[in-house]
Amino acid sequence: MKGLRLLFFCGVFCYLYLPIVILVGNAFNLNRYGLRWDGFTGKWFVAMWNNPGLMEAARHSLVIAFAAASLATAIGALAAIAFTRYRFPGRRLLQGTMMTLMMAPDIILAIALLVLFVALGIALGFWSLLLAHITFCLPFAVVTIAARLEGFDPHLLDAARDLGASEGRLLWRVVLPLLRPALISSWLLSFTLSLDDVIVSSFVTGPAYDVLPLKIFSMVKVGVKPEVNALATIMVGLSLILVILSQLFHKEKNTP
Amino acid sequence: MGADSLLDIDGLGKAYGNNLVLDDFTLSxxxxxxxxxxxxxxCGKTTLLRLVAGFETPDRGxxxxxxxxxxxxPPEKRQVNTVFQSYALFPHMTVFENVAFGLRxxxxxGDELGRRVATVLGDVRxxxxxQRYPHQLSGGQQQRVAVARAVVNRPRVLLLDEPLSALDARLRREMQGELKRLQRDxxxxxxxxxxxxxxxxxMSDRVVVMEGGRIAQSGTPREVYEEPSSLYVARFIGDINLFPGTVRDRLDEKHLRLDIFGQTVVAETRRPFLPGQAINLLLRPEDLRLGEGAAKVAxxxxxSIVERSYRGSTLDTTIRLDDGPVLKACEFFDEDDPDFDYRVGERVQVSWVKGWEVVLADGE
Incomplete structure (x- = not known):
């Protein structure tokens, strides 16, 4: 019985992680096509480093992800505060449209944004890409932050004002510190969403501003290149670090 | 508005939609x-507090x-502080930071901040x-911190919104004493x-009983308990027994003759009543006297006894009168009579201590 359980456990883990293990293994495999293990090498990492197109795309992706995550979290925080603190006409409608945006297939959003950018005469490149990424990250940011805000005792805000805090002090001394875990979650979530987006990016960016997922996509059309494996390995490592970091922050939230 | 009054509330009115919460409320x-x-x-009591604190704006007054x-x-400019029912301590700040919040x-x-916070934390023990965080404290301790956080600002008026309702009965009684002591100190x-x-x-020097956004009665605890101005107030404060009857005539300035279940009863009241008017004679459970001794008093x-329950220091009984009403009596144990008790079904005579009755017009 115990052996069976262990077998099941291993099966699930293999199912989930075997592809990643193979990818990481191939990143260090001397064999170019990964058909068999020919010995250990670090040369694909060097090849990756020396591939200017790939490195540029990676840099672009990180810049876009960083900017989109930061802006989406900032706008999302303000929107979430407005939704939960104030009663204004159109509040429900606005909140509803946020949900719609989250549910809508990426392809619809991608086409809609493309049509909009073309109509407004915005050149496809950095700015169009950034605006698009903020757009699809925003609802996730709002939902994450609003959930935390709704968990507050509403009297906390009354108490702060009662003790002499103006609206500005209230925001900086009470609301934002309390929101910190939600802001971090929102940022990490937005960063990940932005980093691995293919569909929206493929529509709204131009040839001058290539991003990593699109670059990899075009590179693997003619077979998986080992430098892509190397890059993917680095990204897996990076995600692992982010997950560990977010867990640490989560822990800190529970025992402040 | 007395010369020595600090807070004056005059003709205050507040409605939420069609729901009138406070109606022409006046209090000094x-x-x-x-x-x-x-x-x-x-009844509008919390709304009144929120109006004084500044979280709501009155419609009138x-x-x-x-x-x-x-x-x-705005609330932050009023020399008034509130202790919230939920305490509303800032969860991301230590006890020190919570208390220091208003002062900062x-x-x-610097030193003054540290000294004042330490003093007030001492005041609430x-x-x-x-250096603890609110979630590391018990309910009673959080309550003390909430009080400290408010009084450290030396408000002219401290508002407390059901501050003890989340505590268990024993702790609540303890905190009642503490709050009273703190207020005096x-x-x-x-x-x-x-x-x-x-x-x-x-706890109070004065109790204001509220009903539907208005003051039903305002007076010392003794006045509202012993001389309730209406059945509403009497019912709200403690248990009551009612003897329905009619007024026969007035004997003198202080005494009234009543007809109650065919008996003539002389009752003390200074309030005006008309002969023939329907009244209720109100008696608290501890005003009633039972037993043979009672039979000699008119x-x-x-x-007969319907139910008896032992309460340690008192014996509570429920009596059904032959004339109909069901009464509750509460008698202290007499040390000279250790066997003092009743059987269910036992016949008793019910009377009361003369002068402790309250006459209220029917429907009042």
Whole structure:
């Protein structure tokens, strides 16, 4: 019985992680096509480093992800505060449209944004890409932050004002510190969403501003290149670090 | 508005949509007074507190503190602090930071800040807890911190919104004493909102019983308990027994002759009544006297014991009178008579201590 359980456990883990293990293994495999293990090498990492197109795309992706995550979290925080603190006409409608945006297939959003950018005469490149990424990250940011805000005792805000805090002090001394875990979650979530987006990016960016997922996509059309494996390995490592970091922050939230 | 009054509330009105929560509410509170607003939920007592604190704006009326109009001021500019029912301690700050919050905003810093926070934590007996976080404290300790956080700002008036309702009965009684002591020591004006009549009676200098956004009665705890102005007030504060009857005539300035279940009863009251008017004679359970002794006193009514329950220091009984009404009596144990008790079904004569009755017009 115990052996069976262990077998099941291993099966699930293999199912989930075997592809990643193979990818990481191939990143260090001397064999170019990964058909068999020919010995250990670090040369694909060097090849990756020396591939200017790939490195540029990676840099672009990180810049876009960083900017989109930061802006989406900032706008999302303000929107979430407005939704939960104030009663204004159109509040429900606005909140509803946020949900719609989250549910809508990426392809619809991608086409809609493309049509909009073309109509407004915005050149496809950095700015169009950034605006698009903020757009699809925003609802996730709002939902994450609003959930935390709704968990507050509403009297906390009354108490702060009662003790002499103006609206500005209230925001900086009470609301934002309390929101910190939600802001971090929102940022990490937005960063990940932005980093691995293919569909929206493929529509709204131009040839001058290539991003990593699109670059990899075009590179693997003619077979998986080992430098892509190397890059993917680095990204897996990076995600692992982010997950560990977010867990640490989560822990800190529970025992402040 | 008395010369020594601190907070004056005059003709205050507040409605939410069609729901009139406060209606022409007028109250003056003197410096150092402990006033309790007592009433069931929905009587407007919490709304009144929020209006004084500045979280709501009244539709009508005035609120002045030391003669200065409070209504145009936002909550952060009023010399009034609130202790919230949920305590509303900032979860991301230590006890020290919570208490220091208001002082820091006023520019108090350094040694003075540390000294004032330490003093007030001592006042509420929470020294040694300064570096804890609220979630590491028990309910009673959080309550003390919430009080400390408010009084450290030396408000002219401290508002307490059902501050003890989340505590268990024993802790609540303990905190009642503590709050009363703190109020005396600090010589601060307290306005407490509660639906707990025991809390209101034991702590306050003055009890304001509220009904539907208005004052039903305002007076010392003794006045509202012993001389309730209406059945509503009498019912809300403690248990009551009612003897329905009619007025026969007035004997003199102080005494009235009543007909109750065919007996003539002389009752004390200074209030005006007309002959033939329907009344209720009101008696508290501890006013009633049972047993053979009662038979010699007129008036007395026959009845039988329906239920008895032992309460340690008192024996509570339920009696059904032959004339109909069901009464509750509460008698202290007599040390000379250790066997003092009743059997269910036992016949008794019911009377009361003369002069402790209250006459209320029927429907009042």
């Amino acid at each position: 509170v003197g410096h150092g007074e402990f006033v309790t607003l007592l009433g069931p939920s929905g 005035r609120i002045t503190l030391d003669g200065a109009d409070l209504i145009p001021l 905003l006023k520019g108090v810093a 929470m020294d040694g807890f300064a 600090l010589d601060m004006t307290f306005i407490l909102v509660t639906h707990d009549q025991e809390e209101a009676l034991s 008036p007395s009514f026959g009845g």
